[in-house]
Amino acid sequence: MSEPQSSLLLKKQLAELNKNPVEGFSAGLIDDNDIYRWEVLIIGPPDTLYEGGFFKAHLHFPKEYPLRPPRMKFVTEIWHPNIEKNGDVCISILHEPDPNDESPANVDAAKEWRESYSEFKRKVAQCVRKSQEDCS
Template structure:
C-alpha cells in the first residue's frame, strides 16, 4: 500500500526523505487513499504566522489527470478561500484553457503536481493573496479597503486554530 500511495501522490524526491517545512500530510483513513488531511502551519512573517490550519484534500479517481479539491476544516479568513473553506488557486483548477481567459493553461492543473507542490502553492497564497480573483469577495474587499479589520479577523482565526 505505501508503494501505491508513494507512486500516486509523491514526487520523485519522496517527501518522506526530504520533508518540507510548513505542513504535514497523511491519509484521513488508511483504507481510502483519495482523502488526505493536511496541517498547514501559518508561514513566518505573515498574518497567519503561528496558526495551525487543518484542511482536506479530496483526490478524484482519475488523479493525476484531474486536480484534487482542497477545503479548510479550520476557520480561515482569506481572499482565496471561500466562506465554506474551499481553496481557489490556479493549480487546483481543471487543466486546459480558461474559458474566461483569466488564467493560462500552464498556470492550471498539470499532472506533474504533487501534494507537496499543492501545499507549497497554498502556503505561498497565504503569504500573498490574490485579491483580483477572490473566492471570498468580502475578505478581498476588506484586504484592500480596511486592512486593519482584515488583520483582526485573521488574528482571531489564528487564535482559534491554536486552541484546537
C-alpha cells in the same frame, strides 16, 4: 485488477513527504484504506499574518490525478480572499504566494484586504488564535 496509476503516484508522493518533510506542512490519510483522501496541516509561515496558526485541510484527489487537480477544503476556520467562507479553496491559487483579490472566492475578505487592512489583519489574527486553541 491492477492498481490505478493515480493510486501508485499518490502513495509515492505521500511516502516522499513523510521521508523528506516540508517545513510547516504535514500530510497523512484521513482513512488508512483510502489513498485519495488526505488530511494536511499547514503551519502559518513566518513573517505572514498567518504566522503561528495551525490550519487543517482535506485534500480529495480524483482517480484521474494528476490530469485533474485535487479539491481542497480547510476544516479550520481561515480568513483569506481565495478561500470560500465554507473552507473550499479556489484551486487556481494553490501555487500563488499571495492573496489574489482580483478574482476572490471570499469577496468580503478581498474587499477588506483592499479597503480595511487593519480589520483584515484582526480577523486573520482571530483565526490564528482559534486554530492554536483547537490544536491544544
